[in-house]
Amino acid sequence: MRYETVTDVIGNTPLVRIDAAVHGLRNIDLYAKMELFNPFGSVKDRAAWNMVRDRLPGAAERGETVVELSSGNTAKALAVIAGMHGLPFRSVTNRMKVPEIKDLLLLLGAQIDELPGRSECLDPADTDDPLTRMYRTVSAAGGGYLHTDQYFNPRNVEAHARGTGPEIIADLDGRAPDYFIACVGTAGSSSGVARVLRGHDPAVTVVGLVAEKSDFIPGIRDIDEVHEVGLFDPEVYDTIEAISSAEAIDGLLTLVRRCGTLAGPTGGGAYQGAVRYLRGVDAELTERRTAVFIVCDRVESYMSYLRERRPELFAQAARPQSVRSLTTDDLAAARTIGVGDAQEWIDKEVPLVVDLRSPFAYRALHIDGSINIVDDLFGEMLHGGLPFGRRQPVLLVCPVGEKSAQYAALLTRMGHPDVRSLQGGVIAWRDAGAELVRD
Amino acid sequence: MAPYLQPRVEDDLRSLLDEHALLHQLVDGLGSPLNLVLPDRLVRNVAAFRAVHRKHHLGGGVWFAHKANRSHALVRALAATDAGIDVASLGELQHALAAGFAPERIMATGPKSPEFLWLAARTGAVVNADSTVELADLAGIVAAHGLPPVRVLARLSGFASTGTNVLTRTSRFGIAAGDLTGLWETLEKHAGQLDFLGVAYHLDTVGLPEKAIALEGCLHAMDEAHQRGLRPRAVDVGGGFGVNYLADARQWEAWTSELTGAVLGRRPPITWNEHGYGLRNEGGTVRGALSVYPAHRSVAGPDYLDRLLSTPSAVHRRPLGTLLLDSLYDLHTEPGRALLDQCGATALRVEEVRGDLVRLAGNGGDVALEQHGVLMDPILVPRTRTEQAVDPSGFFLLGNLCLEADLLTRRKVFLPQPPRPGDLLVFVNTAGYLMDFSAGDALMQPTARTVAVSRGGGGWRWRLDEQYWPVTGREGTA
Ligand SMILES: Cc1ncc(COP(=O)(O)O)c(C=O)c1O
Ligand SMILES: Cc1ncc(COP(=O)(O)O)c(C=O)c1O
Numbered sequence: 060m061r062y063e064t065v066t067d068v069i070g071n072t073p074l075v076r077i078d079a080a081v082h083g084l085r086n087i088d089l090y091a092k093m094e095l096f097n098p099f100g101s102v103k104d105r106a107a108w109n110m111v112r113d114r115l116p117g118a119a120e121r122g123e124t125v126v127e128l129s130s131g132n133t134a135k136a137l138a139v140i141a142g143m144h145g146l147p148f149r150s151v152t153n154r155m156k157v158p159e160i161k162d163l164l165l166l167l168g169a170q171i172d173e174l175p176g177r178s179e180c181l182d183p184a185d186t187d188d189p190l191t192r193m194y195r196t197v198s199a200a201g202g203g204y205l206h207t208d209q210y211f212n213p214r215n216v217e218a219h220a221r222g223t224g225p226e227i228i229a230d231l232d233g234r235a236p237d238y239f240i241a242c243v244g245t246a247g248s249s250s251g252v253a254r255v256l257r258g259h260d261p262a263v264t265v266v267g268l269v270a271e272k273s274d275f276i277p278g279i280r281d282i283d284e285v286h287e288v289g290l291f292d293p294e295v296y297d298t299i300e301a302i303s304s305a306e307a308i309d310g311l312l313t314l315v316r317r318c319g320t321l322a323g324p325t326g327g328g329a330y331q332g333a334v335r336y337l338r339g340v341d342a343e344l345t346e347r348r349t350a351v352f353i354v355c356d357r358v359e360s361y362m363s364y365l366r367e368r369r370p371e372l373f374a375q376a377a378r379p380q381s382v383r384s385l386t387t388d389d390l391a392a393a394r395t396i397g398v399g400d401a402q403e404w405i406d407k408e409v410p411l412v413v414d415l416r417s418p419f420a421y422r423a424l425h426i427d428g429s430i431n432i433v434d435d436l437f438g439e440m441l442h443g444g445l446p447f448g449r450r451q452p453v454l455l456v457c458p459v460g461e462k463s464a465q466y467a468a469l470l471t472r473m474g475h476p477d478v479r480s481l482q483g484g485v486i487a488w489r490d491a492g493a494e495l496v497r498d
Numbered sequence: 499m500a501p502y503l504q505p506r507v508e509d510d511l512r513s514l515l516d517e518h519a520l521l522h523q524l525v526d527g528l529g530s531p532l533n534l535v536l537p538d539r540l541v542r543n544v545a546a547f548r549a550v551h552r553k554h555h556l557g558g559g560v561w562f563a564h565k566a567n568r569s570h571a572l573v574r575a576l577a578a579t580d581a582g583i584d585v586a587s588l589g590e591l592q593h594a595l596a597a598g599f600a601p602e603r604i605m606a607t608g609p610k611s612p613e614f615l616w617l618a619a620r621t622g623a624v625v626n627a628d629s630t631v632e633l634a635d636l637a638g639i640v641a642a643h644g645l646p647p648v649r650v651l652a653r654l655s656g657f658a659s660t661g662t663n664v665l666t667r668t669s670r671f672g673i674a675a676g677d678l679t680g681l682w683e684t685l686e687k688h689a690g691q692l693d694f695l696g697v698a699y700h701l702d703t704v705g706l707p708e709k710a711i712a713l714e715g716c717l718h719a720m721d722e723a724h725q726r727g728l729r730p731r732a733v734d735v736g737g738g739f740g741v742n743y744l745a746d747a748r749q750w751e752a753w754t755s756e757l758t759g760a761v762l763g764r765r766p767p768i769t770w771n772e773h774g775y776g777l778r779n780e781g782g783t784v785r786g787a788l789s790v791y792p793a794h795r796s797v798a799g800p801d802y803l804d805r806l807l808s809t810p811s812a813v814h815r816r817p818l819g820t821l822l823l824d825s826l827y828d829l830h831t832e833p834g835r836a837l838l839d840q841c842g843a844t845a846l847r848v849e850e851v852r853g854d855l856v857r858l859a860g861n862g863g864d865v866a867l868e869q870h871g872v873l874m875d876p877i878l879v880p881r882t883r884t885e886q887a888v889d890p891s892g893f894f895l896l897g898n899l900c901l902e903a904d905l906l907t908r909r910k911v912f913l914p915q916p917p918r919p920g921d922l923l924v925f926v927n928t929a930g931y932l933m934d935f936s937a938g939d940a941l942m943q944p945t946a947r948t949v950a951v952s953r954g955g956g957g958w959r960w961r962l963d964e965q966y967w968p969v970t971g972r973e974g975t976a
Binding site (some may be wrong): 282286287288292485 | 555664665667705706717724740762784791821
C-alpha cells in the first residue's frame with residue numbers, strides 16, 4: 060500500500076480473533092483491536108494527530124511549541140508529529156516513570172519537564188499547585204504554545220468516534236460487539252468507541268478498566284485519578300473495574316507468548332480484565348456473543364518495568380568470576396596489607412596499584428602511580444579472565460578496603476599469587492598522613 | 499468501613515498510651531493541652547540514622563534540626579549522644595550551648611542576625627551560610643574580633659538536571675549552583691577567616707529525584723572547588739526525610755478516595771464545611787491538587803536517606819553514596835521531623851460533646867495538624883474504662899478559641915466509641931513541628947506544658963520538661 064505521508068497510515072488497524080483455546084470462553088468470540096499497529100506505536104497516534112492537525116498551518120511561523128501533559132504514548136506521537144512539522148515539543152509530567160519512553164522522547168528531541176514533588180514543610184496557604192500553575196501558562200492564548208490538552212480536548216474522543224469505533228463495526232460485518240472492554244487513561248478511546256457502539260446498538264456493555272490504587276500501570280489512571288480527567292464521564296461505562304499490575308503482566312505474557320501479539324501492559328490488562336469479566340457472563344450464556352478489547356501499544360518499551368516486577372522472566376545464569384560468587388573461605392584467603400607496609404611494598408616491589416573508586420574521585424586525589432579502573436568495570440574485565448600477568452604484584456585500593464578485599468579474594472581464587480588489598484582503604488591512607496596527589 | 503486514619507504508634511509510645519490512669523493524672527495536675535516527649539526514643543532514632551551512615555561506610559554527622567521542637571528534655575537527651583544540632587536562631591544556639599552541646603557539634607543554619615553570627619563564630623560552631631554576602635559578613639566579624647577561623651558550609655540551590663528538566667520550587671535560600679565563581683572568590687579572599695568544610699543543600703520537597711539532582715550538583719561543586727585548589731571535605735544534604743504517620747496504607751488510600759467522592763458530591767462530606775484540602779469540583783471533574791502531607795509513606799526517615807544514597811547518579815551511573823565515599827567526603831544530615839518520629843504526643847481533655855461536635859481544651863495552634871497538613875486520628879483515652887460495643891461514629895473536633903475556623907482538624911474523625919466530657923483525646927507523633935512550632939496564647943488560653951517521660955524502675959518516670967537532665971544522680975551506685 061502506498062501513502063504520501065506517514066500520518067495517513069494512522070488508523071484502520073486490524074481486528075484479530077483471540078484463540079478460544081487461550082481464553083477458554085465457551086460462548087464468546089473475543090477480538091483484539093490492534094492499536095499497536097499504528098505507525099508511532101499506539102492508540103494515541105489517532106488522538107495526537109486529530110488534536111494537532113488543524114492547528115499546524117502557520118504554527119511554525121508563529122514560533123509555537125507543542126506542549127502536552129504526558130509521559131507516554133501521547134508525548135511520543137506528538138514529538139514525532141511536531142518534528143515532522145518543524146515544531147519543538149515539550150512534555151510536562153509528574154514523573155518519567157518508564158525509562159525507555161524517556162530515552163525515546165529525548166531521542167526524538169523533546170524537552171521533558173518534570174514537576175517538583177510535594178513540599179515537605181507544607182504551606183497550606185499555597186493552594187496553587189505546580190501543575191495548575193503550569194496549566195495556566197501553557198493554556199494562555201498567544202503564549203506561544205500549541206497545547207493539545209488531551210485530558211479535556213473533545214478532539215481526543217472524536218478521533219475514536221470517527222475512526223476506531225466505526226472500524227470495529229465494519230470489521231464485525233456491520234454489528235456492534237456485545238461487550239467492549241478498554242483501559243482508561245484520558246478516556247478518549249473508550250468514550251469515543253462507546254459512543255459509536257451504543258449509537259449502533261444501545262444494548263452494548265462497556266467495561267472501563269483502571270489501575271488499582273497505589274499500583275502503577277503506565278498509560279492509565281487509578282480510580283481517584285480518573286476523576287481528574289475532563290473527558291471522563293462515569294455514565295459511559297456500565298462498570299469500572301480495577302486491575303493490578305500483576306494481572307496486566309499476566310495478560311501481557313499470554314498475548315505475547317501465545318497469541319503472537321506483542322502487547323504492552325495495558326493491552327495485557329485489557330485482555331486479562333476482559334477475560335475476568337467475561338468469564339462470569341460466559342457461564343450464563345445460551346447463545347454466542349462477541350467481545351472486543353483494545354491492545355493499546357507494544358511491549359518493547361516496557362522492559363525495565365517488566366524486569367523490575369518480574370525479574371525471574373529475565374533470569375540469567377550467574378557468571379562464575381564475580382564477587383557475588385565468593386565464599387567466606389575465598390574471602391578469608393584474601394591478603395590485606397596495612398598502610399605502612401603498603402608504602403614499603405610499593406617502594407620495593409612496585410606493584411601495580413589499582414584504584415577502584417570512581418574516575419571523578421580519582422581525579423581529585425589518589426595514590427601516586429596508581430591507575431584507575433572503577434569497580435564495575437574491573438568486575439566486567441574479570442569475567443574474561445586475569446587482566447594482568449601472574450608475575451605482576453597487584454595492590455587494590457578502594458575507599459574503606461571492603462570492595463578491594465572482595466576483588467583481591469576473587470583474583471586469588473582465579474590463581475593470582477600476589478594480590479593484596481589496602482586495609483582501611485584510601486581513608487586509612489589519608490588518615491595516616493600518607494601522600495595523595497592530584498593531576 | 500468508617501474512614502479511619504489510625505496513627506502509627508510504636509513500642510514505648512504504645513505502652514505509654516495504655517497507662518490511662520497516669521495520663522489522666524498528668525492532665526488533671528498539669529492542665530490541657532499537655533505535651534509528652536520521649537527522649538529515649540530520640541536517642542534510638544539517632545542510632546538508626548547512624549546505621550545508614552555505617553551501611554554506606556560514610557563518616558560525618560547527624561545534626562538534629564532544633565526548629566522542629568523546643569523541648570529542653572529532647573535537646574539535653576541529644577546532647578548526651580554523638581549527634582550534632584542544627585540551630586536556626588540566636589535563641590536556639592544559646593539553648594543548645596546550655597543543654598551541653600560543645601560548639602563543634604553545633605551548626606548554624608537559616609537567616610542569621612549579626613549577633614547570631616558572632617556567637618556562632620565566637621564559640622566555634624559550624625556556619626552553614628545562605629549567601630556569599632553572609633560569608634563575607636562572617637569573615638568581617640572574625641577578623642574584627644580576632645577570632646580563630648570558623649568552619650563554614652555553603653548552601654547551594656537551583657541545581658541543573660541532565661536529560662529531563664526536573665523542575666523545583668524556587669528557593670529563597672542558597673547560592674545559585676549554576677555560577678559559583680563568586681563563592682570561590684569569597685572563600686579564597688577570606689581563607690584566613692573561613693575554613694571551608696564543603697557544600698550543603700536543603701530542599702523542601704518529598705521528591706527523591708530532586709534531591710538526587712541536588713546531591714549530584716553538590717558533588718560537582720566539590721570537584722570545582724578542588725580544581726580551584728580549595729580542600730572541602732563534606733557534603734550536607736539537609737533535612738526532609740519525612741515521617742510515616744499512619745499504620746495502614748489502605749486507610750490512607752481509602753480516605754483519599756472518599757475525599758474525591760465527597761468533593762464530587764458522590765458521598766456525604768467527610769470534612770468540615772466540605773473542605774476539599776486543595777481539591778475542587780469543576781463541572782464534575784476534580785481540579786487542584788491534594789494539599790496535605792502524604793500521611794502514609796512507605797519510605798521515610800533513615801530508609802529515605804538510604805534510598806537517596808543508593809540512587810545512581812545520572813552522570814556517573816554509580817550510587818550517590820558510593821560517589822561520596824569514593825571521594826572520601828563526610829556526609830552530614832539535618833533531620834528534624836524524621837528524628838522526632840514516635841518521640842511525643844499531645845493530650846487534650848474533652849470539654850463538651852454536642853451531637854457530632856466535640857469541644858476540646860486546646861486549639862489548632864497547640865496541635866498544628868491543619869497548619870502542617872497532617873491527617874490522622876487521635877486516640878481516645880476514656881476517664882473510666884467501659885466495655886462498650888464498637889460502633890464507630892464521626893465527630894468534628896473543635897478548639898477552645900472563639901473562631902469559626904478553630905478546629906483541631908477539618909477532617910471528620912471517627913472514633914471507636916463516642917467520647918464523653920473528661921475523656922482525653924491524644925494525638926500521637928506530634929513532636930515534629932506539631933507541638934510548639936505554632937502554639938500561641940491567643941485569648942490568654944494556656945499553652946501546653948511539656949512533660950518528659952521515660953521508662954524506669956519497672957514503670958514510667960515523668961519530669962517537667964525543664965527538670966529533665968540525662969543523669970539520674972544514682973550513677974555512683976551503678
Ligand atoms: C499504553 C496506554 N494504554 C492505554 C491508554 C488509554 O487510552 P485513553 O487515553 O484513550 O483512555 C493510554 C493512553 O494514555 C496509553 O498510553
Ligand atoms: C536548613 C534546614 N535544615 C533542616 C530542616 C529540617 O527539615 P525536616 O524537619 O523536614 O527534616 C529544615 C526545615 O525547615 C531546614 O530549613
